Amino acid sequence: xxxxxxxxxxxxxxxxxxxxxxxxxxxxxxxxxxxxxxxxxxxxxxxxxxxxxxxxxxxxxxxxxxxxxxxxxxxxxxxxxxxxxxxxxxxxxxxxxxxxxxxxxxxxxxxxxxxxxxxxxxxxxxxxxxxxxxxxxxxxxxxxxxxxxxxxxxxxxxxxxxxxxxxxxxxxxxxxxxxxxxxxxxxxxxxxxxxxxxxxxxxxx
Amino acid sequence: xxxxxxxxxxxxxxxxxxxxxxxxxxxxxxxxxxxxxxxxxxxxxxxxxxxxxxxxxxxxxxxxxxxxxxxxxxxxxxxxxxxxxxxxxxxxxxxxxxxxxxxxxxxxxxxxxxxxxxxxxxxxxxxxxxxxxxxxxxxxxxxxxxxxxxxxxxxxxxxxxxxxxxxxxxxxxxxxxxxxxxxxxxxxxxxxxxxxxxxxxxxxx
Amino acid sequence: xxxxxxxxxxxxxxxxxxxxxxxxxxxxxxxxxxxxxxxxxxxxxxxxxxxxxxxxxxxxxxxxxxxxxxxxxxxxxxxxxxxxxxxxxxxxxxxxxxxxxxxxxxxxxxxxxxxxxxxxxxxxxxxxxxxxxxxxxxxxxxxxxxxxxxxxxxxxxxxxxxxxxxxxxxxxxxxxxxxxxxxxxxxxxxxxxxxxxxxxxxxxx
Amino acid sequence: xxxxxxxxxxxxxxxxxxxxxxxxxxxxxxxxxxxxxxxxxxxxxxxxxxxxxxxxxxxxxxxxxxxxxxxxxxxxxxxxxxxxxxxxxxxxxxxxxxxxxxxxxxxxxxxxxxxxxxxxxxxxxxxxxxxxxxxxxxxxxxxxxxxxxxxxxxxxxxxxxxxxxxxxxxxxxxxxxxxxxxxxxxxxxxxxxxxxxxxxxxxxx
DNA sequence: GATGAATGAGCGTTCATTCAT
DNA sequence: AATGAATGAACGCTCATTCAT
Numbered sequence: 124x125x126x127x128x129x130x131x132x133x134x135x136x137x138x139x140x141x142x143x144x145x146x147x148x149x150x151x152x153x154x155x156x157x158x159x160x161x162x163x164x165x166x167x168x169x170x171x172x173x174x175x176x177x178x179x180x181x182x183x184x185x186x187x188x189x190x191x192x193x194x195x196x197x198x199x200x201x202x203x204x205x206x207x208x209x210x211x212x213x214x215x216x217x218x219x220x221x222x223x224x225x226x227x228x229x230x231x232x233x234x235x236x237x238x239x240x241x242x243x244x245x246x247x248x249x250x251x252x253x254x255x256x257x258x259x260x261x262x263x264x265x266x267x268x269x270x271x272x273x274x275x276x277x278x279x280x281x282x283x284x285x286x287x288x289x290x291x292x293x294x295x296x297x298x299x300x301x302x303x304x305x306x307x308x309x310x311x312x313x314x315x316x317x318x319x320x321x322x323x324x325x326x327x328x
Numbered sequence: 329x330x331x332x333x334x335x336x337x338x339x340x341x342x343x344x345x346x347x348x349x350x351x352x353x354x355x356x357x358x359x360x361x362x363x364x365x366x367x368x369x370x371x372x373x374x375x376x377x378x379x380x381x382x383x384x385x386x387x388x389x390x391x392x393x394x395x396x397x398x399x400x401x402x403x404x405x406x407x408x409x410x411x412x413x414x415x416x417x418x419x420x421x422x423x424x425x426x427x428x429x430x431x432x433x434x435x436x437x438x439x440x441x442x443x444x445x446x447x448x449x450x451x452x453x454x455x456x457x458x459x460x461x462x463x464x465x466x467x468x469x470x471x472x473x474x475x476x477x478x479x480x481x482x483x484x485x486x487x488x489x490x491x492x493x494x495x496x497x498x499x500x501x502x503x504x505x506x507x508x509x510x511x512x513x514x515x516x517x518x519x520x521x522x523x524x525x526x527x528x529x530x531x532x533x
Numbered sequence: 534x535x536x537x538x539x540x541x542x543x544x545x546x547x548x549x550x551x552x553x554x555x556x557x558x559x560x561x562x563x564x565x566x567x568x569x570x571x572x573x574x575x576x577x578x579x580x581x582x583x584x585x586x587x588x589x590x591x592x593x594x595x596x597x598x599x600x601x602x603x604x605x606x607x608x609x610x611x612x613x614x615x616x617x618x619x620x621x622x623x624x625x626x627x628x629x630x631x632x633x634x635x636x637x638x639x640x641x642x643x644x645x646x647x648x649x650x651x652x653x654x655x656x657x658x659x660x661x662x663x664x665x666x667x668x669x670x671x672x673x674x675x676x677x678x679x680x681x682x683x684x685x686x687x688x689x690x691x692x693x694x695x696x697x698x699x700x701x702x703x704x705x706x707x708x709x710x711x712x713x714x715x716x717x718x719x720x721x722x723x724x725x726x727x728x729x730x731x732x733x734x735x736x737x738x
Numbered sequence: 739x740x741x742x743x744x745x746x747x748x749x750x751x752x753x754x755x756x757x758x759x760x761x762x763x764x765x766x767x768x769x770x771x772x773x774x775x776x777x778x779x780x781x782x783x784x785x786x787x788x789x790x791x792x793x794x795x796x797x798x799x800x801x802x803x804x805x806x807x808x809x810x811x812x813x814x815x816x817x818x819x820x821x822x823x824x825x826x827x828x829x830x831x832x833x834x835x836x837x838x839x840x841x842x843x844x845x846x847x848x849x850x851x852x853x854x855x856x857x858x859x860x861x862x863x864x865x866x867x868x869x870x871x872x873x874x875x876x877x878x879x880x881x882x883x884x885x886x887x888x889x890x891x892x893x894x895x896x897x898x899x900x901x902x903x904x905x906x907x908x909x910x911x912x913x914x915x916x917x918x919x920x921x922x923x924x925x926x927x928x929x930x931x932x933x934x935x936x937x938x939x940x941x942x943x
Numbered sequence: 944g945a946t947g948a949a950t951g952a953g954c955g956t957t958c959a960t961t962c963a964t
Numbered sequence: 965a966a967t968g969a970a971t972g973a974a975c976g977c978t979c980a981t982t983c984a985t
Contacts, residue, residue, distance in 0.1 A: 556853075557853060558851075558852075558853030558854055560765050560854075561853065561854070637852070641850070641851070641852045641853065645846065645850040645905070646763075646846070647763075647842070647846045647905070647908045647909055648761075648762060648763030648766065648846065649763055649765075649766070651909065652909075655909065658909075659911065662911065682925060685911075685912055686903075686912065686921075686922075686925060689899075689902045689903060689905075689906050689911070689912065690899050690902065690925075690926075690929060692902060693898040693899045693900075693901060693902025693903070693905070694894075694895050694898045694899060694902075695898075696898060696902070697894045697895065697897060697898025697899075697901070697902075698891075698894060698898070700850070700852070700894075700898070701894050703852045704852055704856065704857075704860065706864065706867065706890075706894070707890055707891070707894065716891075717891075720887060720891060720895075721895075723933070724895060724929075724930075724933035724934060725929070725933060726933075727932055727933045727934075727935065728928070728929035728930065728931075728932045728933025728934075729929060729932075729933075730932065
């Protein structure tokens with residue numbers, strides 16, 4: 124009982140941190156902002172976390188491990204490479220749909236922060252890239268994708284596309300609603316699949 | 329003469345700032361780091377610039393306006409939408425090729441920094457997005473791209489892909505060399521063009 | 534019975550405090566260090582003690598009152614001033630022999646801490662100095678010590694010498710073993726006695 | 739000129755630190771206390787010093803090196819061991835006479851602080867002890883002191899006595915005036931010399 | 944008695960910016 | 965133009981102490 128409550132409080136502080144990080148960015152977020160968002164004294168933050176940085180690290184790793192797990196499960200349970208890619212895109216988009224603040228922090232403060240947290244979490248990030256690259260290789264082996272594009276580059280294209288949609292929603296460049304979320308998922312996978320389809324005849328020029 | 333020297337000094341300070349920002353990120357960069365990189369007293373930085381932020385703002389706007397100009401010129405001088413898109417991709421990639429530090433700062437510290445400088449420069453960033461969207465619309469009107477995808481989304485895909493390649497080079501996830509630069513340019517444009525080609529028959533599954 | 538247990542717990546906490554204070558010094562010691570050394574929750578410390586300071590105060594006063602009592606008893610039961618001085622030296626050295634941690638705290642954190650606890654406990658400390666001064670006066674009256682040195686100064690010399698031996702052991706400047714303890718006791722008393730012997734003829738130069 | 743002024747400012751801050759440390763002790767001294775004592779913004783303290791600790795370290799080492807130099811010089815220029823010991827005692831006492839705050843800090847915050855700065859500066863402290871021990875050995879070789887007392891122990895007695903006088907002045911246990919300073923110097927050396935004189939016949943009992 | 948969650952005052956340190964020279 | 969001394973707001977973090985359970 125008591126420990127459950129403690130865990131709740133810890134979680135509520137981490138949620139407060141997520142909200143504050145999402146709103147103001149990590150650097151502009153003060154520990155006291157987080158504490159008052161959570162409705163606690165700032166000292167309590169340090170009862171549950173070692174530092175402000177640790178909160179972001181944990182926040183990221185918690186979520187990223189879900190993505191890795193989801194992709195691993197998709198790899199095992201789904202049939203086609205395309206379904207697997209679609210599952211990966213769906214997981215990311217749906218994560219944003221349900222918890223935009225978490226994903227905003229994950230994307231903006233970590234995966235795209237080449238000088239700070241991105242560097243720290245590079246191993247985890249790379250694991251996701253590798254998983255998508257593996258999906259691509261499966262597609263290549265099935266003859267569904269062209270072989271002359273490296274799976275690494277294809278994975279880059281995939282994440283670039285998905286993250287940019289999130290970026291667009293975050294920056295409010297494009298509307299963020301249910302329809303758009305679903306459209307984005309399909310568009311990304313469809314475009315990648317068409318764009319990297321085996322080449323029979325030249326397209327465009 | 330004297331003013332030329334002054335302009336040189338100013339430029340050398342901005343170059344030092346670029347280097348330092350690229351290495352450590354904006355937040356971790358101290359004005360004194362920039363000053364010592366430039367070989368001047370840190371007070372002198374404030375003779376030429378109002379603030380640390382101003383340096384980044386100027387750095388970004390200088391470069392971004394070149395991109396906007398390049399795209400505008402491409403729009404006027406080049407024939408096909410595909411060539412125009414290719415010119416945009418080439419400009420960005422070649423910018424990185426020649427001045428990776430500038431582009432690292434532009435991408436990492438501004439266009440992807442949704443909570444700080446990205447927000448400030450949103451109008452300029454949007455202008456580039458709109459220009460690419462316009463290229464897409466031209467392609468759509470010529471029947472080279474499917475009409476049921478919004479040009480905005482297509483533009484997002486384009487920038488997502490290009491920036492992710494830069495990200496890959498910055499993070500050292502993929503090798504950064506002449507071949508790769510050229511391959512990336514082509515791959516992005518080709519994939520977008522194929523991926524968004526008018527739909528005749530289903531692809532993939 | 535219950536109260537005995539309580540008293541035991543209280544004592545074990547004070548012992549833990551002694552150990553921690555001796556190891557890290559009062560300022561570097563955290564209440565939680567003491568609690569975990571004692572194997573209790575740190576809140577419990579405040580059930581038995583008002584504050585961290587109180588623990589040191591009590592620790593010191595407990596021990597110092599034993600010294601005062603020992604010297605008072607020596608004054609009453611022993612014959613010669615020299616025996617009394619020897620008893621005082623022996624008590625201090627043997628205290629260190631048996632409980633080096635307690636004496637380390639007493640000396641380092643209190644009697645030599647002129648800006649904090651030393652000031653607070655000055656009355657008790659002075660009482661010990663006065664007692665030794667009284668022994669000296671007795672020796673002077675018996676003609677065993679020179680009269681032209683104030684008993685206060687002689688007392689200072691005595692404590693300076695004894696404490697410095699403790700210091701030497703604490704700092705590990707000199708070996709701390711049974712032999713040394715006994716040698717130190719004798720050396721201090723002997724040297725003081727010889728050094729302050731009535732002057733018949735010049736010594737040294 | 740400019741650098742002279744800068745050096746002056748640095749010195750005035752260190753002097754302010756000395757005064758504040760002497761008054762309140764190192765731990766109770768705030769950097770802002772030092773800054774306002776020096777009449778500067780607290781940020782300036784960090785322009786000249788790395789940390790609060792560095793100020794105490796420098797303060798101590800500056801003074802202690804003077805003591806070591808004085809003793810080395812005494813060793814070279816003076817004739818008799820007794821004169822050398824007297825010079826050592828005189829240097830310490832006169833240091834206190836002229837700059838009681840410096841010496842208070844040196845003694846209270848360093849040489850007697852077994853858990854913090856004393857430990858850090860043990861090598862320097864030991865060097866002084868060794869020098870006095872060397873004086874004692876010289877006296878022993880000249881037959882002026884008993885051989886059966888280790889020079890280390892004798893050195894301990896010497897410093898114990900001298901420091902305890904400083905302690906007495908610091909604690910205001912004994913009056914601190916010119917007469918007393920001179921009396922103390924003589925008393926310490928005289929007592930040590932008599933107390934450790936070669937033994938012909940038993941003294942005291 | 945006992946726990947440990949919760950509080951919040953307090954401090955060392957950093958660093959962008961200003962300004963006298 | 966150029967220097968670097970000087971300022972001071974700001975913040976992360978610690979930890980003694982309190983208190984609900």
